[in-house]
Amino acid sequence: MKLSQLLSVALLLGSLGVAAQTVSGTVTDAGEPIIGATISAGATGTVTDIDGTYSLDLRAAGTYTLTASYIGYTSQTREFTLTTGQTVTWNVVLEGGATNLEELVVVGSRTAPRSSTTSPLPVDVFKSEDLTSTGQATFDKALQYRVPSFNTVQTPVNDATSLLDPYEIRNMGPSRTLILINGKRKNMSSLLYTQTSPGRGETGSDISAIPTDAIKRVEILRDGASAQYGSDAIAGVMNIVLKDNAEDGTVTLRTGITTEGDGEQLGIALNNGTAIGESGFINYTIDLSKISQANRPGTVDAAGEAGDFGASIEDVQSFLNRYPDAGNINGSPETTASKFVVNFGSDVSDNTKFYGNAAYVYKKVNSFANYRTPYWRTLADFPYLADFFPNGPNGEYIGYVPTFEGNLNDYNGTIGFLTEKDGWIADVSFTTGGNEQTYTVSNSHNRNMTLNPDSTFKYRENSPITFDPGGTRFTHNVGNIDVTRRLSDKVGIAFGSEFRNENFTVIEGELASYEDGGADSFAGNDPRNSGNFNRFNFGGYADAAFDFTDDFLVNATVRLENYSDFGNAFVYKVSSRYKFAEDKVTLRGSFSTGFKAPTLHQIYTQKAQYSFVPGQGIQVGGLVSNVSREARLLGLPALEPEKSTNFTVGVGLRPNSDLSITLDYYNIKVEDRIILSTEIGSTEAGNTQLDELLADNNLSDLSFFVNGLDTRTSGIDFVANYRGLRFNDRSLVVNLSGNYTLQNERIGAVKNPEIVAGAGQSVANPTQEALFFTSRPKYKAILGLDYDWEKFGVSVNNTLFGPTEFRQQGLATGLYTEFETKVVTDLSLFYRATEKFTLQFNANNIFNVLPEWNFKSESAAGDALLNDAAALRNQSNLITFNQRYSQMTYDGYHFSQLGTILTASASLRF
Known part of the structure; x- marks a missing residue:
């Protein structure tokens, strides 16, 4: 056993202590466990887990009124008087009720929710x-640090990616997971990842903005x-x-720091709720935080610098002797954030509920580009820099580091009505x-080389600093109508449209940018590449769940979508589960087709892109819009939606009340996967349309979006929970x-344009x-002890x-790099000073x-390089x-490089 594992167990076992007052049990509906039901006693509460069980710890002996509630069910209450250390059991059977409709959603089916071990689909809560x-x-x-597959x-x-x-x-990739807030689609970010990093060429929702x-x-x-749910x-x-x-509120103060003495954190969050009339509520959260910069630069190699920049080794060594990291600042950026969320609802009649939520987030991020050393941006080439950046101890020029400041505004909001009549539930x-x-x-600065008619430069010494x-902006407006009905105890249906x-x-930049x-x-956004781009789509679905027996379930869904820019998409899904051995074993599986529409970002983005090219430093390339004049000259095809098939099969085990296990195999095939191409450079002939485009725009290369790959991804998910010790x-x-x-991996050949x-x-x-x-990571596992x-x-x-x-660009044939398997251990301690x-x-x-x-080597050529220290360097x-x-x-890594981070928080309920 590793030292870290021994210490983890020792920390845990050394902390065992006294008993508390506990109420535990299960929440079911006609024998079916209900996942996510709420059990509360005033300010203290919990939710049922994947098998409908719960355990609620109460801090002091006394009399408590407990409430059990869930979507579409009539709440139940019960009073308990507990002595010190007493444990009692309360098993709750909830009954459906039209007057208790809440805006809670369990994903996976449009019909009735089910527990994870007995559902036809794998769901984590x-x-x-x-x-x-x-x-x-x-x-x-x-x-x-909670989800192995995430x-x-x-x-x-960082640049814009720092936001x-x-x-x-x-x-x-981030664009193939759909994010919902209270069951409604959250907007995507306006950021398109174009750096050489995981997620390149895609966009996703800003989930970091959610407090x-x-x-x-x-x-x-x-x-x-x-x-x-449609695309994505x-x-x-x-x-x-x-x-x-x-009813209750909480204010929490948080602080933290890395053991290197940077990355300081400070934040305060307020969550509070209040009643509206006799049946309504409003719950709001305000979260204000600041995280300071944490810097983890390396020690720069003088010989490599001299070779890359054609500088004398003496000049390079003289600078690096004073600044071993060459002034670079990388790690995690300074981030200031203000987050506001409100959730509300109220009955408007005996069978209708009005609900809504809204959120607004502002983030400001300060990060840095690579430091421009004085042998990279030299005074011989740019003499005016001595006046622009007198950064040295005596006011001399020692280079400069461009800063990148990002401002992010993100908002989302939903309003709706949930109503029940004659067994039909409608959500608009x-x-x-x-x-x-x-x-x-x-x-x-702008270091252009273009002369004005009077033989002066427009920028250079006349450049702003x-x-x-x-920037970019993305907005969406979504209308939904969803209708569900339990036709009998064997059949449930749902249908709707979106x-x-x-x-x-x-958003165009200023001229000099x-x-x-x-x-x-x-580089800033050229007006020729800027503008507003719009599309709309309309979709409809139908869903049916058939409980042929208490043990055998089949769920089927079909969906048709129509997009204004590429046409129709038809997809379907079938899932099933079978329980036996007194519900201790559940077999489940699903087969589905899917699609992901090309985003507007992928279709319309066109810009100059700064990127690091190994051995050549920072180069300026061009990202060509898929519908641009340049794309037509290059003969690039229009983007089409990705198409997928998804097969999942698994087993859920519940051998006793203390142990639950799920094991699922998945297999995902994606056809016509949309990618941002690698940088396409000039040809050897030098006389093609590609060469002309590069020369006319003073670019080193071009990249563009294309349906370039067919891929297959398969794997195994495992989840086990045990509370028998x-x-x-x-x-x-x-x-x-x-x-x-x-x-x-890729299936078949790359689909290269002609x-x-x-x-x-x-x-x-x-x-x-x-x-x-x-x-x-090829694999990831999480072991938690609580x-x-x-x-x-x-x-x-x-x-x-x-x-x-990784197989980084420029790496010699036969070599690749591998990040080693590592275990990261986190310790959390709680102390409840008072109730x-x-x-x-x-x-x-x-x-x-x-x-x-x-x-690592993958050939004889790689073996030879591994034995040559100079070549490896x-x-x-x-x-x-x-x-x-x-x-x-330069291309990334698999977990944080910041090392140990210490945080503390104090939380007050009121």
């Missing part, structure tokens, strides 16, 4: 406490669901259910949302979950394919990150485990920009 107990600063990072990490060079990090489920204090629970459907649900669906407590809603990102580049490069209008705007190359480090009449809860990728194939190039080179297929008693609680969480592989005041301490990555990578310089990014390489 996480309570708010599961997220806040991680001590992570944002919602997406909390999921990283991955996200900060990219080493929100790419995430994905099952290595499928964890506003979340009641999170439901994650790990299965394709395009038939139920190829990998699955994440439904974020907001708090709806009308309208949802709106948007995301805007605008940027500022400072401490830079602060630029407005513009109308969605989307608008994508490229884009003209003649624009601002050094980040008891100490002092309390259970040690053990949670073990994991994801193992069996296959994630002009690319004719130039002997490909839209997907080994670097691109590594980002698609091997840049996330023990809670009267005033104290301890949680130890071990996250195993499997290996990842209303709680302290929490987290030591995340307590053993300071950092990513480590090594070169050269290859290392290529992929780390001469060691600036030595810890993670």
Whole structure:
């Protein structure tokens, strides 16, 4: 056993203590467990888990009134008088009721909700406490350490990506997981990831903007669901259910710091609820936070710098002796955020409920480009820089570091009516949302070489040093009508429709930010590439669930969508489950087809793109819009929707009340997968349309979107929960979950446009394919141990990150890089000082485990390089920009590089 594992167990077992007062039991409907039902006693509450069981700890002896409630059911209450250390059982059977309709949704089916172990689809449910107990600063990072198939990490060079990090489920990219808020589609971000990082060429919703204090629970459907929800649900669906407590409030103060003394965190969050009339509620959350910059630069290699920039080794060494990291700033950016969420609802009649929610988020992020050293941007080439950037100790020029400031505004809102009549339940809603990102580049200049008629330069010494490069905006408006009906105890049906209008705007930058190359480090949006782009779609679905027996269920869904820009899409899904052995064993499976529409971002984005090219430094390439004049000259085909088939089969086991296990195999095939091509450079002949476009626009290369690949992804998900280890009449809860990728690869040949194939190039080179297929952990597992008693609680969480592989651009033939398998251990301690005041301490990555990578060989040529230290050093310089990014390489890594992070919080209920 490893030292970290021994210490984790020791920390846990050394903390066992006294008993508390506990009410536990199950919540069912006609013998069927109900997942996510709420059990509350005043300010204290919990929800039932995947098998309908719950355990509610009460802090002091006394009399309590407990309430059990859930969607579409009549609530039940019961009073208990508990003595110190007493444990009682309350098993609740809820009955359907038309006057208790709440806006809670369990993903996976449009008909009645079911438990995870007995449902035909794999669904994970996480309570708010599961997220806040991680001590992570944002919602997406909390999921990283709770969901094995979910991955996200900060990219080493941020630019616009610093505003929100790419995430994905099952290595499928951020755009193939649909995000819902209270069951309604959340807007996408306006950001298109164009850096060489996981998620390249895609966009997703900004889930980091959602404050964890506003979340009641999170439901994650790990299965394709395009038939139920439309585009973007190829990998699955994440439904974020907001708090709806009308009685209690909580204010929480958080702080933290890394053990390196940077990355300071400070935040305050208020969640409060109040009643509206006799039947309504409003619950709101305000979250204000700031995270300071954390810097993890490498020690720059002098020989590599001299070779790359044609500088004398003496000049390079002189600078690096004073500044070993070459002034680089990379790690995690400074982020300030203000988040506001409100959730509300009220009965308007005996059978109709009005509901709604709204959220607004503002984030400001400050990050940096690569430092321009004085031997990179020299005074010989740019003499005016001595006046622009007198940054040295005595006012001399020692280079400069361009800054990148991003401003993000994200909002979403829903209003609707939920009504029941004669057994029919109708849900009518309208949802709106948007995301805007605008940027500022400072401490830079426009270094154009174009002469004015009077032989002076328009910019250079006349250049501003602060630029407005513009930004992007995305908005959508969505209307939904959903109708459900339980025809009998054997048959349930649902049908509905959705109308969605989307608008994508490229906001133009000021003239100096884009003209003649624009601002050094980040070029602005040219008006010729800016504008508003719009489309709409209309879809309808029908869903039916058949309980042929109490044990055998079949669910079927069909959906038809029509998009204004590419036409129709028809998809379907069939799922089933069979229970036996007195419901202790459930077999389940599903087969579905799906689609993902090309986003407006992918169709219309056209811009100059700064990127790092190994051995060549920073180059300016062009991203060509798929519907542009340039695209027509190149003969690029119009984008079509991706098509998918998804097969899942699994088993759910419930051998006793203390143990539940689910094991699911999935297989996802995606045809015509949309990718952002690799950089296509000039041809050897030098006389093609491609060469002319590059020369006319002063570009080193071009990239564009194309339906370039067919792919297959398969793997296994495992989830187990055990609460049978008891100490002092309390259970040690053990949670073990994991994801193992069996296959994630291209099927068949790359689909190259004719002009690319004719130039002997490909839209997907080994670097691109590594980002698609091997840049996330091959396997990931989470072992959690939780023990809670009267005033104290301890949680130890071990996250195993499997290996990842990269084939970075410029890397010699026969070599690739592999990040090693690592275990990150997190410790969380709770102390309930009073019934209303709680302290929490987290030591995340307590053993300071950092990513480590090594070169690996895949051929005899690679073997020879592994035995040549000088050659390996050269290859290392290529992929780390001469060691600036030595810890993670330039293309990314599989978990945080910040090491140990200490956080503390104090929470007061009122």
